[in-house]
Each structure stands twice: as C-alpha cells, then as structure tokens.
Amino acid sequence: MFAFNEINTPLRTIMTPGPVEVDPRVLRAMSTPVLGQFDPAFTQIMNETMEMLRQVFQTKNRWAFPIDGTSRAGIEAVLCSVIEQGDRVLIPIYGRFGHLLTEIAERSGADIHIMECEWGDVFDQEEIINEIKRVKPKVVAIVHGETSTGCMQPLDKIGPACRALNVLCIVDAVATIGGTEVKVDEWQLDAVIGGTQKCLSVPSGMAPISYNDRIEQVINVRKKVEKGIATEDDLLDVKQPIRSNYFDLSQLQDYWGPRRLNHHTEATSMLYALREGTRIVLQEGLKERFERHLLHEKALVEGIKAMGLKLFNDVPWKLPMVTCINIPEGIDGESVRMMLLRQFGIEIASSFGPLQGKIWRIGTMGYSCRKENILFVLAALEGVLIRHGASVQVGQGLQAALNVYELPHLIVK
Amino acid sequence: MFAFNEINTPLRTIMTPGPVEVDPRVLRAMSTPVLGQFDPAFTQIMNETMEMLRQVFQTKNRWAFPIDGTSRAGIEAVLCSVIEQGDRVLIPIYGRFGHLLTEIAERSGADIHIMECEWGDVFDQEEIINEIKRVKPKVVAIVHGETSTGCMQPLDKIGPACRALNVLCIVDAVATIGGTEVKVDEWQLDAVIGGTQKCLSVPSGMAPISYNDRIEQVINVRKKVEKGIATEDDLLDVKQPIRSNYFDLSQLQDYWGPRRLNHHTEATSMLYALREGTRIVLQEGLKERFERHLLHEKALVEGIKAMGLKLFNDVPWKLPMVTCINIPEGIDGESVRMMLLRQFGIEIASSFGPLQGKIWRIGTMGYSCRKENILFVLAALEGVLIRHGASVQVGQGLQAALNVYELPHLIVK
Known part of the structure; x- marks a missing residue:
C-alpha cells in the first residue's frame, strides 16, 4: 500500500521574483545536524544571526531577528504587534502587496486609510507626506519593492517625514533586502520586514525583521507573558494584549534576548540557512x-x-x-x-x-x-x-x- | 570588519522532549535544490505530503497539510480560524501546554472555561465529559501528550462524546504524532495538530494539521479572499473574518486545494523535510x-x-x-x-x-x-x-x- 519514493526533483532555472534558486552553500548549511534550542552553541548562532541581520538592514537597532514563517508572517508579526483596535493606518497601494498590507492591518483592527495609484506607477513622496499630514495616522505601512508591478517606491523622504510627524513607518522590504539599498537607519524607517526567498537566496520559511525603540515602546505596553511560564514580575493584566501569541513581538524579544524565555521552538535548520545566507551576503559585500x-x-x-x-x-x-x-x-x-x-x-x-x-x-x-x-x-x-x-x-x-x-x-x- | 565563519556546530546526543535529532535522510532531503511554488513538480510534492500526512494521522480527512511555522503556529491556525469572538471554549489543563491552549484561545476572543488537575495527573474522561455537558462549549481544546509532566490524556471517549454533544474537539498532538497512536478518525477528533521536531524527527518550523468537514464548515463561513487576488465570485463582505491572514485556514485550503490560489510562498525546504520525515514514518510502519x-x-x-x-x-x-x-x-x-x-x-x-x-x-x-x-x-x-x-x-x-x-x-x- 505504501508507495512513495525518496524526493527526486527536476533541477530548474528559476527566474521568477521568488522563490529563487538557493545558494548551494545555504542548502548544505541546512543539512547540518540540529542543536537543542537552549544549547549554548545554538543561542550563539541566534546571536550571530541577529548581528549579521543588523548589517544587512544597515541598522544599529537592537532588534533584528527572524519570524519563523514566510514573509507575510513577518509582516503580520509587526503589524499585529503594533496595531491596536481602531488605530489609524495609512497604506499607499501601488500593487498587490499593498493590498496585502491592507488585508493584514484590517484584520488587526486598524482603521485603514488607503491611497491608490495605477499599477505600474509609484507615488511622489510629497503626495504621501501630504496625506500623512491630512490623515494623521499612527502608522504608515508601505511596500518598498512591489514585485507584482516591478516598481520601487522611494522612501528616503517618507521616513524622515514620519519621524517629524511622530508617525510609525513600517516597510515591506521583502523583495529588496539584499538586492538593493534598504537603509533602515538613514531613511529613518521604524520597522522593516525582509524576505528570505528573494535576494537573500534562502528558502522561504523565515522572515527577518528589524525595528527600533519607537516600535518597541508600543509593543512593550502590550506585553503579556504566558501563564505557564510567567513569574511574579510579569504583568498579567494587560489592556490590549497582542491578538496573536505566535506573532507577539514582546514575547519574541524575551526569546531572542538575554532572558531566553521559552516561546516557540526556533526553526533550527531554517536558522542555519538564514545565518549562512546573510553571511554570504556580507561576504560578497x-x-x-x-x-x-x-x-x-x-x-x-x-x-x-x-x-x-x-x-x-x-x-x-x-x-x-x-x-x-x-x-x-x-x-x-x-x-x-x-x-x-x-x-x-x-x-x-x-x-x-x-x-x-x-x-x-x-x-x-x-x-x-x-x-x-x-x-x-x-x-x-x-x-x-x-x-x-x-x-x-x-x-x-x-x-x-x-x-x-x-x-x-x-x-x- | 566582517568576521563570521561558516556554520560549525558540535554534534550532540539530544535526549530532550524536542527538538530531537533529525533523521540523516531528512537532513539530506533539505539540501535538495528548491522548486517554484506553482511548478507542477512542486505541487505534486504538496499533494504527496498531504496523502502521507493522512496516513500518519490515521484519517480520511480531506485536509491534512502543514502550517508554515512551529507547532504553536499550527495550534494558533486551528484555534483562530475556528474561534469567533465570545465562543465558549473548554480547556482541561494538566501541564504547561494546556496553559498555552488557553493563552492562544483567549487572544482569539474565546470565552474560556478551564479545568485543572495537579501536574503529573490526567483527567478521568468522564469528568471532562460531565464538564462538557455542564459548560456546553463550542470547542473543547486539549493536549494529548503533555511533555511538561510526561503524561498522556486518553481521548478515545472524549472525542465521541464531543461528537454526540455537537462540540468541536481540537487536540494538540504535537508530542505524540508519529510516536504513539493518534487515531483521528476512530477517536472522532475534529482537528489535530502535530509537531515535526519530536517523534517525526524533522526540524522545527512546520506544523502538520488535519481537520474534518465539521471544522471546515465553521471556517468556510468566515472565508475572505484577499482583495489583490479575489475574483467576482469571492465574497468580500464577511461577518467575522478570521483575525489572522497568515493563519487563515480558509485561504490555506485554496492554496493547498485545486484552486492553488496564491497565499504565502510555501516553505520549500521544510516541506521537503516533512515529506521525507513522513515517508520514513510510513516506511517503518x-x-x-x-x-x-x-x-x-x-x-x-x-x-x-x-x-x-x-x-x-x-x-x-x-x-x-x-x-x-x-x-x-x-x-x-x-x-x-x-x-x-x-x-x-x-x-x-x-x-x-x-x-x-x-x-x-x-x-x-x-x-x-x-x-x-x-x-x-x-x-x-x-x-x-x-x-x-x-x-x-x-x-x-x-x-x-x-x-x-x-x-x-x-x-x-
């Protein structure tokens, strides 16, 4: 009755906007025997990956780590950790993945304001900045590289404008990270989500993110440690806890930070892949x-x-x-x-x-x-x-x- | 300045309750070059994995596929897709992972009723069935194998009782799947979540789930296709859409089913690992x-x-x-x-x-x-x-x- 053979795939030349061919060194890294999640040899790999991600994101942010899921998991982790019920979110849409931001923000309870342009165009930055001034959102969420139309939205003025207006700027850089400039600090982007299966040439299944202390402040207020592992110092009565446990960045900080509080079991082999992928990026320069x-x-x-x-x-x-x-x-x-x-x-x-x-x-x-x-x-x-x-x-x-x-x-x- | 070397880990003997050592054949499968997500060679691998998962779950359920995240991602996908705001959920707790079910169900908006026993005990099934009759929940969520205490809750009477009382029975079988009997159909479990990094000996990072048409009915009512890819036949006005996009099982069905509607980009190498891991389980018997x-x-x-x-x-x-x-x-x-x-x-x-x-x-x-x-x-x-x-x-x-x-x-x- 049982009839399946070992995996035997054709070798393709993959010229899509992702997932793309994986660097052979990354494929080999994934066949490394696994370590336990709190093994010091493994937490060192976690720390090294964070350090390399900071360099790829061109940031000094404390937080730069992967979400264990595909790119949209990274987007959802950031949006659902930041957005509280009724928060106003401005989303300029110039292709499919702008709609995805809307979709995710909406399910997080956001009061969405959108701007749309023709697929194939991008926005003049001033146009977005004017809309920010008019709408006064808590968050602007925007795609950096829109693979559905092959267009890239300049962000170098939007980030500073958000900072000046005290708006959080969240950027989907899934398609661009590792392939073109994503200057998180210089452009004053508050949170950025990258993709693995595009310019990093790592398989899909992880989403590196980075965010600054402006985002962390918003998240920490919503922090709720699980009852099974909370100590007396942990607040259990939280006003608007993050709606997802899996995507709760406040808990993920305790897992990636020195407290090493158990959350999920880190996806070992995918982390090996991401570490090797970012290492190769930095080695190339x-x-x-x-x-x-x-x-x-x-x-x-x-x-x-x-x-x-x-x-x-x-x-x-x-x-x-x-x-x-x-x-x-x-x-x-x-x-x-x-x-x-x-x-x-x-x-x-x-x-x-x-x-x-x-x-x-x-x-x-x-x-x-x-x-x-x-x-x-x-x-x-x-x-x-x-x-x-x-x-x-x-x-x-x-x-x-x-x-x-x-x-x-x-x-x- | 750049100073990181290739990955070089010590080889451990891992005797924890997960993550455990990965079968070398699974490690090799992960180093297979990737395919595009809609490549017919890849969708065939998706279908084969579904078929093998059905056999591992001992079920004829149509739906048996992995969530691209760690085990708790699978739990959250099932709970947040099923639970609507205010739904009554009964959770018998006999260790840490019972608390986790509470944590996740609560964030999904459930009206939680818990039963607790000492860590080290399990419940008499009749006790739970009586509580189901008293509380009249929409859902019972329960852990099958509680790794925090090393105890296993019998379920063979709870499942049929839920069926008779028209209650949905959702089971966390993360620790038990592939290591001891998890008879999804015979025990009349409505949804079951398995783990990869335990008895399947696949790295953490995927969560195989299976559920029946009772669950599917609940989910389908909440189905909302993303605006960027919806067609005219797709309802856009949904009463209580699932709060997560990433964990929306109604959309995942369209991705794993014949419609093949784009959702996330399937985690290619992890799927290779899961396919090989389940293949090895069935080959062993x-x-x-x-x-x-x-x-x-x-x-x-x-x-x-x-x-x-x-x-x-x-x-x-x-x-x-x-x-x-x-x-x-x-x-x-x-x-x-x-x-x-x-x-x-x-x-x-x-x-x-x-x-x-x-x-x-x-x-x-x-x-x-x-x-x-x-x-x-x-x-x-x-x-x-x-x-x-x-x-x-x-x-x-x-x-x-x-x-x-x-x-x-x-x-x-």
Whole structure:
C-alpha cells in the first residue's frame, strides 16, 4: 500500500521574483545536524544571526531577528504587534502587496486609510507626506519593492517625514533586502520586514525583521507573558494584549534576548540557512551585491529590448531585480511560460489582478541573478517566441546581453 | 570588519522532549535544490505530503497539510480560524501546554472555561465529559501528550462524546504524532495538530494539521479572499473574518486545494523535510514505530530504576516518549544537566512552572529513540551523578537496559 519514493526533483532555472534558486552553500548549511534550542552553541548562532541581520538592514537597532514563517508572517508579526483596535493606518497601494498590507492591518483592527495609484506607477513622496499630514495616522505601512508591478517606491523622504510627524513607518522590504539599498537607519524607517526567498537566496520559511525603540515602546505596553511560564514580575493584566501569541513581538524579544524565555521552538535548520545566507551576503559585500544585481538586470533588459520586446516597467522607478515584459499582441502568455518550463526547465512568472495575462515578470534575484541564467533565459525566450509565431529580432537578444557583460563600463545606467 | 565563519556546530546526543535529532535522510532531503511554488513538480510534492500526512494521522480527512511555522503556529491556525469572538471554549489543563491552549484561545476572543488537575495527573474522561455537558462549549481544546509532566490524556471517549454533544474537539498532538497512536478518525477528533521536531524527527518550523468537514464548515463561513487576488465570485463582505491572514485556514485550503490560489510562498525546504520525515514514518510502519518507542522507553525506564532513581511519571498514563526523573534530594539538577552537555555532549531537559528544579525530562523520540542513545545517556547520567555525590547503584543501569534489549519478549509492559 505504501508507495512513495525518496524526493527526486527536476533541477530548474528559476527566474521568477521568488522563490529563487538557493545558494548551494545555504542548502548544505541546512543539512547540518540540529542543536537543542537552549544549547549554548545554538543561542550563539541566534546571536550571530541577529548581528549579521543588523548589517544587512544597515541598522544599529537592537532588534533584528527572524519570524519563523514566510514573509507575510513577518509582516503580520509587526503589524499585529503594533496595531491596536481602531488605530489609524495609512497604506499607499501601488500593487498587490499593498493590498496585502491592507488585508493584514484590517484584520488587526486598524482603521485603514488607503491611497491608490495605477499599477505600474509609484507615488511622489510629497503626495504621501501630504496625506500623512491630512490623515494623521499612527502608522504608515508601505511596500518598498512591489514585485507584482516591478516598481520601487522611494522612501528616503517618507521616513524622515514620519519621524517629524511622530508617525510609525513600517516597510515591506521583502523583495529588496539584499538586492538593493534598504537603509533602515538613514531613511529613518521604524520597522522593516525582509524576505528570505528573494535576494537573500534562502528558502522561504523565515522572515527577518528589524525595528527600533519607537516600535518597541508600543509593543512593550502590550506585553503579556504566558501563564505557564510567567513569574511574579510579569504583568498579567494587560489592556490590549497582542491578538496573536505566535506573532507577539514582546514575547519574541524575551526569546531572542538575554532572558531566553521559552516561546516557540526556533526553526533550527531554517536558522542555519538564514545565518549562512546573510553571511554570504556580507561576504560578497552589500555594495558589490547591489552592483551585481544591476549588472545582470542591465544585461537582461538590453537583451529583451534588442529582441524587440517592450518593458512594462521601463521607468525611473523600476525595481532593479524584477523586469516586466509586455506580452506581445496575439501571444498566449501562459503557453509561453509552460513551454519555457517544459522544454527548458526555466520558470518565469505571470502577474496578478489588472496585470494578469498582460505581462511576464522575470526576476534577477540572489543566486538566480548570474550570467549563465540571464543568457539562458534570453536564448530560451527567443526560441519559444519563434515557436509561438511572434516576431522577434532573431539572435539580437544574446548579442546585446553579451555586449553588457563584455563592456559593462561602456553602458551608462 | 566582517568576521563570521561558516556554520560549525558540535554534534550532540539530544535526549530532550524536542527538538530531537533529525533523521540523516531528512537532513539530506533539505539540501535538495528548491522548486517554484506553482511548478507542477512542486505541487505534486504538496499533494504527496498531504496523502502521507493522512496516513500518519490515521484519517480520511480531506485536509491534512502543514502550517508554515512551529507547532504553536499550527495550534494558533486551528484555534483562530475556528474561534469567533465570545465562543465558549473548554480547556482541561494538566501541564504547561494546556496553559498555552488557553493563552492562544483567549487572544482569539474565546470565552474560556478551564479545568485543572495537579501536574503529573490526567483527567478521568468522564469528568471532562460531565464538564462538557455542564459548560456546553463550542470547542473543547486539549493536549494529548503533555511533555511538561510526561503524561498522556486518553481521548478515545472524549472525542465521541464531543461528537454526540455537537462540540468541536481540537487536540494538540504535537508530542505524540508519529510516536504513539493518534487515531483521528476512530477517536472522532475534529482537528489535530502535530509537531515535526519530536517523534517525526524533522526540524522545527512546520506544523502538520488535519481537520474534518465539521471544522471546515465553521471556517468556510468566515472565508475572505484577499482583495489583490479575489475574483467576482469571492465574497468580500464577511461577518467575522478570521483575525489572522497568515493563519487563515480558509485561504490555506485554496492554496493547498485545486484552486492553488496564491497565499504565502510555501516553505520549500521544510516541506521537503516533512515529506521525507513522513515517508520514513510510513516506511517503518506506524505499528513498528510505536513498538520501537515502547522498547526504548522500557530500556530507559528499567535502567533509571535500577540505578536507584525514582520516576516522576511512573503512572499508567505515562507519556511513552517522555520519562521524568525526580531529581534526588540535595542534587543540583541544572549542574547535572550542564555536566552532561559539557562532558558528554548529551542534552536532557528540565521542566516548567511547579516542576522547575524538581524533575529531569528525558525524551525518547523519533531518530533520537535508539539503542545507542539510551545506553549512552544511562552511562553518562550514572557518571555525572557519582561526580555530584549522589548515591547510585553503580553499574546497574546499563545492565538493566541491556537485559531489555537482549530479552525484550520477557519484559511485560
């Protein structure tokens, strides 16, 4: 009756906006035998990971640790720990993941105010700042890199404006962390959520977050230690306790901090993966890593254009690690994607909502963001488009990309 | 400035009630290169895992899938998806994890009714059934195996009583799944949460759950699809939407079911681990696996007793995979644990609340539950106790355990 074999997966070239290929060193780190959660050898790994995350987030924040869940778990942990019933939250939406922020904040009891722009645009920062002044929210929650549209919202003025107006600024940097600048301290962002399965090239399943003492003050007021492990010093009568136990940052602080109070059992192997992933990021160097992402983006974009295709996000606010291509008139986008997967083992993405069926999205993130992948996807896309009867400039895509690689200094970004 | 090396952990003998040693085959499975979440090769792995989980849970339930978080994430997903504001929930508490159920249910808005017994006891099932009749709750939430006290609550009559009284029976089987019988269908349990890092010998970070159509009915009424991806057929006006997006089982059903509606990005490598872990359980055979847990428990218990130590949980309701030892008068329990770790690389556990400092807990779970580990922990414990000036029957522990291994048929359980 029992009939399942050992796992045996095909090897793919993953060029989506996540999850992307995992660095082989991270895969190996995950096969390390586990340690108990309070073993000193393990708590040292926890501390090292916190220190490396601080460097990746470019922050001096005390708190920088992962939530044991996927990226949206990190978002929910921050929002539900900060938002109390009726708190006013302003959410500027420019794609699907702005809607997700709304969705999560709403379930946390927020009084939501949204601003929306066309998918493909971003906001002028002044426009958001004016709306903050008008709405006077407790929190502004905003996406930094919107993978659904391939756009990136500048934040360098929004953060300081929030600080000046005493508003908390919470940023979804799931797509951008480790791939482009996310200057938590310089931009004065109060809480930031990163993703593992994108530019960090770690599998999905953890969400590194960082937040400052402004956020911590809000959280600590709501702190409620579990009855099974509370001591007499712990307040048990809390006005608005955080609605989630699992995502309760005040308890997670006691687990990641020196008190080491039992909460969940840390996801050992995923932490090994995150530690190795952040180590590799820092070993490569943030600047060098961001430049690598730009180089391969450039090669891909030049190749796509030379092929005769048009970019959906050929705009100054293009998200550097996501390139969106308008599906040519008369071509079945899903059929192209399927042929790429079945014949070439290459995965690219479609999109959501108003953009469904209109664009393909190609990710150039983390370990997937390397020369041979760019060249392979360009060659394969040309081949598949020809088989679909599309008109392409045969052979031009690869040549344009090779030009970028051979003469990167001649190409002005 | 950058100074962290590759991960380099000591190899431990982990004899706690979790997390325990991970089967090497599971560790290898985790180093498999990842797939995209909607790759047909990956959705097949999702389906296979669901099928194997059904067999491990001994159920024909349609829904059996993991929550991407640690065990308490699974508990919170079930409780917060089922419990609406003001719902009456009865929770019998016989240790720390009963308190955790209270904690989570309370934050979900439940009107909590508790029953408590001494730590070390369990409830007579009739006592609980009478309380169900009196309180008339919507939900009974109860722990099957309480690792904090090493006790196991019989459920075979509580489940059918709940069914007859139209009460939902939700069971925390985190410690027992894969190590002893958890007969979801036969005992008529409506929802069950398992743990990975205990008898399944998979790292912490996923929580397999299963639930039946009685639970599904409650959940479906609260279903609210995210605005960014909802279609016209999806109700957007829901009376009491589930308070969590991440733990919303109604959305998770659409992700694990044929609609494959995007929710989180499944934790790829952890799913590989869970698939391999459940595969190994079924390959060994449930019956054979439970017998193996009993055999090694027997050897450990006989060894501990022969050494002259007393069990805290030498009771008919002993949890087979957790053996609790009374710390002898005048011995510093933490010092013993530290010496075991530092000199022998062996980890055993202390306990919580009223039992803190009073007992040691030794787990015999999953891959950690094997002959060489039992013999090593007995030998090491004897050595360490002698160094702490305790009076022990020198040499007797190992001999008693070896007797069990050489003559298992002579030992009556």
